Amino acid sequence: MIESDSCPDFLVCVVTEGQVEVRRNGRSAVVSGGAFVLMDLAAPFVFDAPTRFRQVVVRVPGRLVEGRLPEALAARVTARAFDPADDGASAIIGRVLTDMAATELPAATAVPFASSAISMLSATILESAPIVRPGDGYRAQDLARIEKVIADNLHDADLTVSDVARLSGMSLRNLQILAQGAGRTANGWLYEARIERAKHLLATTGDPVATISEYVGLRDVSHFGRLFRKQVGTSPGRFRTG
Known part of the structure; x- marks a missing residue:
């Protein structure tokens, strides 16, 4: 099997x-x-x-x-x-x-x-x-701690990579080095997490796209749509129906 x-x-x-x-x-x-x-x-x-x-x-x-x-x-x-x-x-x-x-x-x-x-x-x-x-x-362990901080704070639209580093108990430089070692940028790491959660919410709830955008810390639904399309290759609406 x-x-x-x-x-x-x-x-x-x-x-x-x-x-x-x-x-x-x-x-x-x-x-x-x-x-x-x-x-x-x-x-x-x-x-x-x-x-x-x-x-x-x-x-x-x-x-x-x-x-x-x-x-x-x-x-x-x-x-x-x-x-x-x-x-x-x-x-x-x-x-x-x-x-x-x-x-x-x-x-x-x-x-x-x-x-x-x-x-x-x-x-x-x-x-x-x-x-x-x-x-x-x-x-x-550092990577796991960063992932948890991001997951716990995705709803916060004001969350920055500097905040993630501080909440993870490390310097911004160390965070950037860890992100680079994982094949991503620090900002990209945060945006990827927002879009991954949005994908899950689109697939499992009937909440409007604008509401999901707020859930994942992106106040501007147009910005959310552009990010989603860039990472996923389709719009949030088409992702949900297709």
């Missing part, structure tokens, strides 16, 4: 009842009792369960993992059980994802909640897994 539909996304599987053995590339892990496992959809894997089991599965776009976790580290932590018995943070992540999956959230609330959950997940993995190269973990 995975070989026929490979993609750069990840699955986070929280096993809430029963027990599952996960195998991938010669690595195996037993997952049970609220533990979770991270799976890379770009490669095949096997779930082997001797009895019935229940799980919560969350699909995380690969682009949201990039920058939060060093690539070499992400490759090493797939098919590895993050067990609440070994790490309290893993227990929290399991409960958060399980509760979110069972709760209907308004789109305007769901987006920042989802972003925070991904940041928490990344922080848990960074804390629990070995760092591959010196410095990688610190860079990933």
Whole structure:
């Protein structure tokens, strides 16, 4: 199944009842009792369960993992059980994802909640897994902190990259260097986040385009439309209907 539909996304599987053995590339892990496992959809894997089991599965776009976790580290932590018995943070992540999956959230609330959950997940993995190269973990933690600050403040039309740097506890220069290392500019990073949230709101709500523009911190709907078209290749209205 995975070989026929490979993609750069990840699955986070929280096993809430029963027990599952996960195998991938010669690595195996037993997952049970609220533990979770991270799976890379770009490669095949096997779930082997001797009895019935229940799980919560969350699909995380690969682009949201990039920058939060060093690539070499992400490759090493797939098919590895993050067990609440070994790490309290893993227990929290399991409960958060399980509760979110069972709760209907308004789109305007769901987006920042989802972003925070991904940041928490990344922080848990960074804390629990070995760092591959010196410095990688610190860079990933900085990137995750910046992503969270942006996600939490996108509604603020006055938010600038200087504000993001200050709220992230770093200098503007360090923020610019991190952005450059991720293949973007600091301003572009902020605008990309606004448009990504707008895409989600357009797809999941019936709110007017002007209202969504305000939700993502862009007061001028014409400016919002131009930015959206530049990044997505179509207008907000056509994106919603097409």
